[in-house]
Amino acid sequence: MRLYLALLCLLATLPLAAAPLNLQLGSQERTWQSEQLLAHPQARDITIEQDVAYKRTMHYRAVPLAVLLEGVGPQDHLQAVALDGFAAEMPAGPLLQQGPAQAWLAVDDPAHPWPALAPGKPGAGPFYLVWTQPQASGIRPEQWPFQIATIRRLAPVETRFPALLPDPAAGEPVRQGFALFQQNCLACHRLNGAGDAQFGPDLNLPHNPTEYFQPGYLRQYIRNPQSLRHWPQAKMPGFSEQVLNEAELDALLAYLKHMAGRKVQ
Structure with a gap:
């Protein structure tokens, strides 16, 4: 029993495993690991004052989403698929703009994970699409998908x-x-x-x-x-x-x- 408890304590102290982000952008397909994105040359520490998921000010290590969308044009259509099946449809244009509203991919650090969204629920990781100055472009809450596993380029919804x-x-x-x-x-x-x-x-x-x-x-x-x-x-x-x-x-x-x-x- 003592050995069992000791193993449980050891596991509790270990950092969570890194998570993959799958980008399926037509001919451009790539998988990023969270530690790669945390160390990305354009990763920044950002503050989101009115965070949609947590409903309070949050601080994230994030990468401008546009730099990950190589080969994607403003006329393209993207979909962010979450771990639970949530599938956010997103025109690429707003995601590519540099401002005033700018899209960022926040990356959950396995060594310092984000808090739970609510008691008994997971956090918003491993990846969360957040916006700085979202009001400048009328960004809606549904354009803040969290627990993202895949971002893919698709034909428009009507097609x-x-x-x-x-x-x-x-x-x-x-x-x-x-x-x-x-x-x-x-x-x-x-x-x-x-x-x-x-x-x-x-x-x-x-x-x-x-x-x-x-x-x-x-x-x-x-x-x-x-x-x-x-x-x-x-x-x-x-x-x-x-x-x-x-x-x-x-x-x-x-x-x-x-x-x-x-x-x-």
Whole structure:
């Protein structure tokens, strides 16, 4: 028993293993280890004052994401895939810009790991996409994916998943809602079976939420999910008016209602 306890104590003092980051950028594929990125010539110590994941000021060792995206152009489309299946769709343009809003890949140091996101939950590592001055480019919370394992270049969402497309004759609110759906919902949800996320339920099959929620309750659910359905492991964030204003929420709901009439059989 003493030997067993001694081994447990030894393991507790050992640093966590380094983690790989897989970059699948078409013909350019590379795997970076966390210790390589921590020692990267352009790695910097940065401060994020309004960190989305931790909801407080955080300090990170990070690399400008643009320097890792060799061969990627502003017109390209990227996807960050997390360890839990969260798949964030990201136009490459904002990720490549040098400012004022700038994307950084924060790297969890195995010798000094980041804290847990909540009691009983892991931290945001091994890799976390953070932004300096995000308000300058209207960066949304869904554009801060954490626990990243892979970043890959893909065709745009509308090309990969035509089942998500609204009717070409749909009005501007529906088209705007489609864009907002990609930014805010597609990371966790599929629709008509289309999408890469493994995280949340399909939002059209077998039923669209506009079909079974009263309108007022659906708006409340999007704003504050736990105010309607409370459970300890709930993961859906609330979308405040700072993230999704009333006009944008109207457009998102218009898209969902429109797609209830375009189910894929």
